[in-house]
Amino acid sequence: MAEPYILELLFILVAAWIGGMLAKRIGFPPILGELFIGIILGPALLGLLETSAAVDSLAQLGIVFLMAYIGMEINFKDLGKASWPGLLAAIGGFIVPFALGYYTIIAFDGTQMAAVFVGIAVGVTSLATKSRILVDLKLLDTRIAYVLMAGALISDTLALVIFAGIIGFVDVGSVNAGALSLVAGKAILFFIATTLIGIYFFPILGKLLSKVKSLVRTFHFTVMLIIVLGFSELAEIAGLHGILGAFMAGLFMREGVFSRQVFKDVTIVFHDVAIGFLAPIFFVTAGFNVSLEVFETNLLLLILVILGAVVGKILGTALFYLPSGYGWREGITIGTGMNGRGAVEIIIAGIGLQLGIISTEIFSILVFMAIATTLTVPFFLTWTTNWLRKKGKLVKQKSRTGYLILGANPLAVYMAKHLGENSEVVLIDANKDLVNEANEQGIKAIQGNGLKEETLQAADANTKNVFIALTGNNEINLLTAQLAHNSFYIPNKIVLISPGSNGAGTHLLDAMGASSLFANKTDLSPWIYKISAGEFEEHQEEVDLTIHTRDWVKNRGLDNGILPIIIVDESGQKRPFHFGDSIYANEKIIYLI
Known part of the structure; x- marks a missing residue:
């Protein structure tokens, strides 16, 4: 007993x-x-x-x-x-x-x-x-x-x-x-x-x-x-x-x-x-x-x-x-x-x-x-x-600024050029050739394993406001986002989720307060090819009424060959297009086709 x-x-x-x-x-x-x-x-x-x-x-x-x-x-x-x-x-x-x-x-x-x-x-x-x-x-x-x-x-x-x-x-x-x-x-x-x-x-x-x-x-x-x-x-x-x-x-x-x-x-x-x-x-x-x-x-x-x-x-x-x-x-x-x-x-x-x-x-x-x-x-x-x-009195804390992007592939570099107009951007990639190419194009890139704290430390993760995981591997994207969240307390996490992922990905995003990049599951490979080959066009669209990013994507269908990447506000400031955001009246969307 x-x-x-x-x-x-x-x-x-x-x-x-x-x-x-x-x-x-x-x-x-x-x-x-x-x-x-x-x-x-x-x-x-x-x-x-x-x-x-x-x-x-x-x-x-x-x-x-x-x-x-x-x-x-x-x-x-x-x-x-x-x-x-x-x-x-x-x-x-x-x-x-x-x-x-x-x-x-x-x-x-x-x-x-x-x-x-x-x-x-x-x-x-x-x-x-x-x-x-x-x-x-x-x-x-x-x-x-x-x-x-x-x-x-x-x-x-x-x-x-x-x-x-x-x-x-x-x-x-x-x-x-x-x-x-x-x-x-x-x-x-x-x-x-x-x-x-x-x-x-x-x-x-x-x-x-x-x-x-x-x-x-x-x-x-x-x-x-x-x-x-x-x-x-x-x-x-x-x-x-x-x-x-x-x-x-x-x-x-x-x-x-x-x-x-x-x-x-x-x-x-x-x-x-x-x-x-x-x-x-x-x-x-x-x-x-x-x-x-x-x-x-x-x-x-x-x-x-x-x-x-x-x-x-x-x-x-x-x-x-x-x-x-x-x-x-x-x-x-x-x-x-x-x-x-x-x-x-x-x-x-x-x-x-x-x-x-x-x-x-x-x-x-x-x-x-x-x-x-x-x-x-x-x-x-x-x-x-x-x-x-x-x-208009809710003030953002200026002690954290800039973007840390996992991935130095052509799409990541393309986004970094846009975001780098207003903020500091640092790329991380294990591929030495991609890192060298990004540096040659004027984008700061660091070679290293994004799953290791010392790599994120070298990229000044402690000072960054936004972390973007932009590789074709869902597991690496999510694990690195968790590391950025748990060890470096980066407040904003945006993660690329590919179409082949299951519901666990979304669950993990919610657990760390992260958002999905492009407000939709996206296959990275076709866009890397299009940008590398120069077979794409960049377009802009101005919004008349406030709309959630997810609704904007839905209104254009899921398979229309459009990739929204950047939102531009009235002052010209640029930010990534992701699920946890809205596009306000008179703001513009930069998208690729």
């Missing part, structure tokens, strides 16, 4: 999978589904699930791993793209809701410590929530995307620093100069020690690991676990919580220990263990601690906390954002994007409940606040970004 905790774990994981899957299907982060399923199946409603000491231990390990993974996802280089406006958004989006949350609890006769804890919880924001929504709304190449990401990272880091002080203060248990000095001294020593280890020791460790070629991924994963747990223990020794150590470990492991490819491979495994196994246990069991009685006994407080969180986040962000010079409309838009809460807020609230700083009622209010605010993000952000578009 199975041990009771094994059955509990089985049921919790099944519940987490169901809740997360349903939430994801309707466009929300899995965390919300896991919380909901915990509330529904736990003691709050049906009472079908319960926890145990063994399951609780796994849940605590889950939040440590999750915070480490959040640290791994942070790239400080990205913060430089919008550091000043991001800092303004983070400060305003944290201070104002923090103050509203704090004074709301004080007004209801709560303790100062509980009020500070609630203030932190309503001040944080959810990076994971926005990442998915930014992709869905096609905002990754806009300025607000970089400001949102920077603001979220700064806001959560600020919350964790304040949280560290509170945890140390709780452990000391008294208010005097000596106690405060002890807390501050231990915290400072912790941050100094972890920073020195990360900056000086990790690179040495990385060099030693790189010299041993026989090491397998399992060994690297073990090293990652040791570092995370070691840093977590350092935080505990310093009187802080282990999640602070895990977060710092994740930050420094990203750059210091492993090579780019090894880090990518090991992070995938770490993600699966943390996000797929351990973290869901924490979020489902967190739902067990929610009490629905707050809707009867503390409904007014619940409403005020949610209103303070929403209004404080949006107005606070907009107000503090004004010195950026980017306008109050953009400030409100960023505020609506930062309104969602998530992992960090629930983790902080859960620890507060464990330590007795906040009551079950306050914890329940914070959970419902996280759910309510996260639900608003897709609707508010969609409305405000459309508002910016109509006003």
